[in-house]
Amino acid sequence: GYIITTDAITITIDGISHTVPKYALNYQSVKKAIDIGDINTLQQALDSEGFIGAITEGKVTYDNGVLKFQGYEVAPTIAKKLTTILNEGIPAIPWLKFVDRLIANPSKRCLDNLYEFLDHKGMPISQTGTCLGYKGVNDDYYSHQGNKDTIVIQGEVNENYQILNEVGSTIEVARISVDDDPNNGCSSGLHIGSFDYADSWAGSEGRLMLVEFDPKDAVSVPLDCEYQKL
16 A cells, blocks of 8 residues: 655555655655556665665665765765656766766865856766866967966967867866865866856857866866856
8 A cells, every 4th residue: 555645655565664755766766666566676666775776786875864875975965966866767877977986086175066066057967977068268279378387298288388179189287287275266277167157258259168077187166156167
């Protein structure tokens, strides 16, 4: 027997009552099992910890209300996103690949802020777990500004130390060349922004570039522009 309300599903199996709130990670799977009348699938879905482990290939665990990825406690905003993904039936693999890359980032401060930046401005995550953002450059594809102290590992630099951002190019600078203080809005490093922010930098005579980046390489999310740049 079961009853579905606006907030939860309550099920009684063999005299034992189970309540699955709508925000639970296994809510959608429980509801689907009820819809198709599959008792075995329903019993498996009711085991929330086992369900999470199965659907995330054992990478995610749920213990006493704490969501962990490979033993690392996931930030609440990211945990909430996983709940949404699973409850809407969206494939979780790209998200898992993203988190795998994210927790490889050596900066915990950036790790906690990066998802706020991506989520706030609706920046997508690719199938391989990388992220997409935007960059405004000059009409000749060179960055607006140059810095002679930036250590460029990969990419073409002109006499003004500006970096070429052509379509298909891969650009890399030493991490030590990137300012990690979020209180410094305009500072040294490679810059990525939201569509609107980067488009304003491109202006009417520049170019707006779509850029792919690895979340483990993110260094700082400045606080001065409401999570609009990285």
